[in-house]
Amino acid sequence: MFDNAEMWVPFLVLLGLVFTSIPVAYALAIAGVVGLAMAVGVDGALDVIKSVPVSDTASYSLVSIPMFILMAEFLSGGRIVSGLFKMARDWFSPVRGGLAMGVVGANAVFGAMSGSSVAAAGLMGKISVPEMRRYGYSDRIALGTVASAGTLAVMIPPSVAMIIYALATDTSISLLFAGGLLPGIATAIVYIGVIFLWARVAPSAVPKVPTVTWRERFSSLRGALPGIPLLVLVLGGIYSGLMTPNEAGAIGAAGALIISMTFGGLRLPGIRAAIIGTVSATGMIVLIMVCAGIFSRYLTLSKTSLTVVEFITSIEGSRFLILLAVIAVYLVLGMFMSMTAVLIMTLPLTFPIISSLGYDPVWFGLVVVKTVEIGLATPPLGMNVFVTHAAAGGKLSHAFSGAAAFVAGDFLVLAAMLAAPDVVVTVAEWLVG
Amino acid sequence: MPEHDDDRPPGRPGPLHRVENVLTYASGAAVVLIMILTLIDVAGRTFFRQPLTGTYETVEGFLLVAAVWLGLSRGERYKEHVGVDILVQKVSPRVRLLITAIPLTLVGAIFGYLAYAGFERAIDRWDVTTSTTVIPLPAGATWLVVALGSAVLGIRIVVDVVSGLVRAETTPAEAEEEKDRV
Amino acid sequence: SGTEVPTTKETIDLRFGDYLTSGHPTRDAWSEPFIEELEKRADDTIDINVDYIGGGELVGATSTYDALQDGVIDMGSLVSNYISDYLPIAGIAEVPGALQDDSIQGSAALIKFLRNHAMGEFADQNMRPVMAYAVDPYNLVTSDTELEHPSDLNGLIVRGGGGALNDSIQALGASPVQMSVADTYMSLDRGVIDGSALGGVSIASYDLFDVAGYATRNLKVGSASLIYAVNDDWWQSLSPKAQRIVEEAAAAVQRSAPPEVYDVEQKSYEEAADAGMTVYDVPNPGEWESAYQHIADEWATRMTESGKDGEALMAAWRGYLDDAAQS
Numbered sequence: 001m002f003d004n005a006e007m008w009v010p011f012l013v014l015l016g017l018v019f020t021s022i023p024v025a026y027a028l029a030i031a032g033v034v035g036l037a038m039a040v041g042v043d044g045a046l047d048v049i050k051s052v053p054v055s056d057t058a059s060y061s062l063v064s065i066p067m068f069i070l071m072a073e074f075l076s077g078g079r080i081v082s083g084l085f086k087m088a089r090d091w092f093s094p095v096r097g098g099l100a101m102g103v104v105g106a107n108a109v110f111g112a113m114s115g116s117s118v119a120a121a122g123l124m125g126k127i128s129v130p131e132m133r134r135y136g137y138s139d140r141i142a143l144g145t146v147a148s149a150g151t152l153a154v155m156i157p158p159s160v161a162m163i164i165y166a167l168a169t170d171t172s173i174s175l176l177f178a179g180g181l182l183p184g185i186a187t188a189i190v191y192i193g194v195i196f197l198w199a200r201v202a203p204s205a206v207p208k209v210p211t212v213t214w215r216e217r218f219s220s221l222r223g224a225l226p227g228i229p230l231l232v233l234v235l236g237g238i239y240s241g242l243m244t245p246n247e248a249g250a251i252g253a254a255g256a257l258i259i260s261m262t263f264g265g266l267r268l269p270g271i272r273a274a275i276i277g278t279v280s281a282t283g284m285i286v287l288i289m290v291c292a293g294i295f296s297r298y299l300t301l302s303k304t305s306l307t308v309v310e311f312i313t314s315i316e317g318s319r320f321l322i323l324l325a326v327i328a329v330y331l332v333l334g335m336f337m338s339m340t341a342v343l344i345m346t347l348p349l350t351f352p353i354i355s356s357l358g359y360d361p362v363w364f365g366l367v368v369v370k371t372v373e374i375g376l377a378t379p380p381l382g383m384n385v386f387v388t389h390a391a392a393g394g395k396l397s398h399a400f401s402g403a404a405a406f407v408a409g410d411f412l413v414l415a416a417m418l419a420a421p422d423v424v425v426t427v428a429e430w431l432v433g
Numbered sequence: 434m435p436e437h438d439d440d441r442p443p444g445r446p447g448p449l450h451r452v453e454n455v456l457t458y459a460s461g462a463a464v465v466l467i468m469i470l471t472l473i474d475v476a477g478r479t480f481f482r483q484p485l486t487g488t489y490e491t492v493e494g495f496l497l498v499a500a501v502w503l504g505l506s507r508g509e510r511y512k513e514h515v516g517v518d519i520l521v522q523k524v525s526p527r528v529r530l531l532i533t534a535i536p537l538t539l540v541g542a543i544f545g546y547l548a549y550a551g552f553e554r555a556i557d558r559w560d561v562t563t564s565t566t567v568i569p570l571p572a573g574a575t576w577l578v579v580a581l582g583s584a585v586l587g588i589r590i591v592v593d594v595v596s597g598l599v600r601a602e603t604t605p606a607e608a609e610e611e612k613d614r615v
Numbered sequence: 616s617g618t619e620v621p622t623t624k625e626t627i628d629l630r631f632g633d634y635l636t637s638g639h640p641t642r643d644a645w646s647e648p649f650i651e652e653l654e655k656r657a658d659d660t661i662d663i664n665v666d667y668i669g670g671g672e673l674v675g676a677t678s679t680y681d682a683l684q685d686g687v688i689d690m691g692s693l694v695s696n697y698i699s700d701y702l703p704i705a706g707i708a709e710v711p712g713a714l715q716d717d718s719i720q721g722s723a724a725l726i727k728f729l730r731n732h733a734m735g736e737f738a739d740q741n742m743r744p745v746m747a748y749a750v751d752p753y754n755l756v757t758s759d760t761e762l763e764h765p766s767d768l769n770g771l772i773v774r775g776g777g778g779a780l781n782d783s784i785q786a787l788g789a790s791p792v793q794m795s796v797a798d799t800y801m802s803l804d805r806g807v808i809d810g811s812a813l814g815g816v817s818i819a820s821y822d823l824f825d826v827a828g829y830a831t832r833n834l835k836v837g838s839a840s841l842i843y844a845v846n847d848d849w850w851q852s853l854s855p856k857a858q859r860i861v862e863e864a865a866a867a868v869q870r871s872a873p874p875e876v877y878d879v880e881q882k883s884y885e886e887a888a889d890a891g892m893t894v895y896d897v898p899n900p901g902e903w904e905s906a907y908q909h910i911a912d913e914w915a916t917r918m919t920e921s922g923k924d925g926e927a928l929m930a931a932w933r934g935y936l937d938d939a940a941q942s
């Protein structure tokens with residue numbers, strides 16, 4: 001594996017470039033082109049990248065990114081968001097870190113309706129990070145909370161990742177959805193626990209909010225009131241089946257515009273700024289995806305990922321050891337590639353082995369999704385961390401180190417899933433009936 | 434190619450800056466159009482059982498691409514694209530400039546190539562008309578948008594590298610200040 | 616060993632990319648058998664190396680066209696839906712009202728049609744068709760409505776795959792929406808859509824019987840085709856012998872695959888019925904077909920307007936269908 005330069009040189013190039021401080025997207029593009037040139041020659045590399053900008057941008061599933069960000073921009077442009085967060089702060093004031101816990105809860109709800117963790121991180125990054133900063137939260141905890149909680153969208157059904165797994169392995173989509181509920185909720189609870197502990201260990205990162213009177217609490221409801229119809233519109237629209245999550249983003253943006261203009265004091269300069277802010281954040285996010293697409297094509301054409309997976313799956317050892325090795329591979333792949341690419345590429349190799357060892361296919365699907373999802377919050381390619389950072393600013397290193405605390409919580413959930421596979425499967429079967 | 438584009442006083446942007454502004458507005462218009470088309474589609478479907486056929490194809494194939502690609506260069510102008518900031522804090526701005534000059538020029542070349550390939554394909558597919566979009570559009574339009582966006586982004590990257598190096602020749606501290614002011 | 620290695624040994628290097636995930640019936644019946652057929656034709660004079668990258672890992676359904684044209688892949692499978700603006704003649708198999716009875720008959724007619732009428736159109740795009748699969752005519756899956764007459768579709772929102780299929784959904788009185796097959800499950804479940812036009816195979820592959828109650832079996836709402844094509848530069852680089860080998864392998868799969876997928880389709884309906892779905896025939900299919908007959912006429916008119924003889928093309932297509940039905 002290591003005598004073949006095209007399998008590791010591009011990784012070195014990538015890491016080296018990332019450390020020079022050039023944008024991550026650019027580092028990926030260069031490393032990808034270098035890798036492709038090594039794998040298929042310079043002409044071949046140029047042919048491969050020619051169509052990537054169009055093929056990796058013109059994808060309807062990405063629409064939710066600009067639309068949810070636009071909704072957030074319109075809301076934050078007026079006074080609606082500050083009203084909502086003042087309400088949250090007042091009502092959760094007895095709990096230290098309550099506001100961040102509220103953000104986790106909001107993500108669980110949003111995760112339940114959307115399948116896109118990137119859209120969740122974009123929306124919440126725009127809306128909640130500035131508010132948490134305003135109330136004195138450190139950037140580490142504010143960015144880390146949003147980046148990690150965004151991954152709940154992958155685990156809490158519906159989830160595109162689970163559908164892809166189901167298709168690739170002929171497993172029941174309903175069982176996977178039902179099975180994702182328990183680990184999804186467990187993850188949210190563990191995240192809240194992380195915030196609770198963080199507040200204990202490093203009180204300076206989490207402000208102590210003066211306890212407010214019940215009178216103040218109720219009066220804070222008034223400032224939040226205009227935001228309620230919007231929540232009803234977006235959440236209700238999706239749950240009632242009137243619209244898909246992508247469409248709800250657009251409808252939510254239009255609703256946010258109207259509400260913010262009517263009640264939030266949003267005027268033309270604010271609208272202009274909101275649209276430019278959306279363009280800017282969307283461009284940053286999608287450019288990283290497109291350049292990651294170039295790098296991913298190198299991984300595919302050079303057979304690098306495939307070689308690694310083949311190596312791991314050829315290990316002789318106990319059943320559990322092989323499982324752990326497979327999980328380790330997913331962890332590493334999740335750090336470099338998108339969920340979809342990882343699942344499609346590896347499942348034909350790993351799934352037959354795991355099933356032949358007698359592991360439950362639904363349970364394995366949830367374990368894989370959970371594992372790859374962890375990669376969304378870890379360097380070098382933590383898409384959710386990038387998106388949160390793109391939406392909220394601050395230092396990328398703070399975002400990654402903040403997310404690390406939550407990744408520790410993720411491992412706890414993963415360990416529980418490994419320890420008690422029967423619980424996950426039984427709950428899923430019971431829910432489906 | 435405009436020189437010292439960033440040195441112009443505020444209010445009198447250079448040609449590259451002006452092109453970026455126009456593209457950014459076009460990108461913003463695409464975002465707003467996505468919102469409006471989707472609104473018409475969902476409202477039509479819900480209240481009149483008559484969706485706006487072709488919304489999906491128009492949004493996916495044209496508007497989304499325009500929303501992303503036309504705004505990229507503005508993001509580069511304000512150095513908004515996400516980078517890791519751990520090691521560079523420890524080196525001087527002059528060293529950082531020298532370290533990044535080569536990879537950034539390489540990236541400029543990659544976007545230059547994508548622009549060239551995009552223009553070529555835009556011309557090639559200009560007379561293919563789409564049948565599934567809300568209104569018929571030339572299939573080459575998507576490629577033209579990518580070509581324009583990459584061309585301006587590539588030029589912006591190279592212009593910033595060159596002007597950064599020119600300034601670093603004089604006083605590194607000023608160059609850094611200048612960079613923040615952009 | 617002491618045997619002489621022939622100095623003129625040729626190698627066929629084929630990078631074959633498609634979007635079909637492992638276990639997909641089309642991949643099982645077409646893509647993988649083609650590779651087997653090709654590889655088993657290697658001998659003392661010819662080496663064959665196939666690099667198959669499936670599952671959309673390198674090329675998706677929509678990006679195959681560009682990748683094939685650029686030579687990123689030497690061979691790929693083109694979905695008619697996404698290419699009919701670029702290769703209009705090849706789009707004939709998805710025109711409602713021009714439909715075959717089943718995928719066996721349709722596929723036989725389609726490959727003949729492409730060879731006799733569409734080679735120039737493909738060559739202009741640096742491609743060459745080698746195998747063609749005309750999918751079984753599409754039927755309708757609905758959540759809660761058992762359909763008898765087209766009027767039962769009034770006011771329903773039905774997913775189409777886009778293009779001509781959406782036109783025929785509209786012609787039947789329903790409102791077409793466009794979304795991926797992967798989104799269809801969630802959208803049926805949540806009531807975003809009331810039904811979907813699709814090939815019978817999809818019912819089982821996507822577990823749609825979980826979220827929809829009814830499936831028709833004798834409609835021809837539309838269709839789609841999958842055209843396996845090779846990059847023309849790659850093709851020209853092969854020796855006549857190598858070209859013959861590729862054609863033989865393709866011909867073998869063109870014979871064996873359609874009956875195989877047809878069986879999978881029938882099993883998909885059986886599985887749906889076992890899962891509690893109502894699988895049924897509409898009482899009067901003719902009344903449905905007359906609703907979208909005009910779309911075929913419009914297709915012919917559009918072709919004629921762009922300088923091809925649309926009537927003649929449609930007549931030729933129907934002739935090949937008749938031939939296929941005879942044999």
Ligand code: NA
Nearest residue numbers: 114153156158
């Ligand atoms: Na979800």
Ligand code: NA
Nearest residue numbers: 335375381382
């Ligand atoms: Na990662």
